[in-house]
Amino acid sequence: MMSAPVATPTFSAAPGYLAFAAFGSLWGVWGAALPQIRDQAGVTDGQLGTALLFVGAGALPAMLLTGRASDRWGRRVPAAGVVSLALAGMVLALIARGPSVSAWRCWPWGRRPELLTSPSTPSRAPPSGPVDAR
Secondary structure, rough: OOOOOOOOOOOOOOHHHHHHHHHHHHHHHHHHHHHHHHHHOOHHHHHHHHHHHHHHHHHHHHHHHHHHHHHOOOOHHHHHHHHHEEEEEEHHHHHHOOOOHHHHOOOHOOOHHHOOOOOOOOOOOOOOOOOOOO
């Protein structure tokens, strides 16, 4: 007796690799920007570490609840909840900073040029003391 061939599902791994590469790039750039974020916020290393601890502490119950919501109602309800929470966060940030803050200034490429220079970059300002005219 011959058995019928079993069809194996075919899929492409490229979207998964692309998603992991994009996510890794995001975290890499964010991690490299942490010292500048700390300096702009005016906090110590300990305060920044505490704030980052709460990011992880908030992510754990959020993943648990989102997984349960996804199992119960499908993908659309948790996705709509994430989008609505992101919009609410943006609105709260604009309320806290005032309407004069544009979204363009919140992104790294919208920063003022003087914030992009490192302390080792020589200043173009004229010297403040007397100049020796020899």
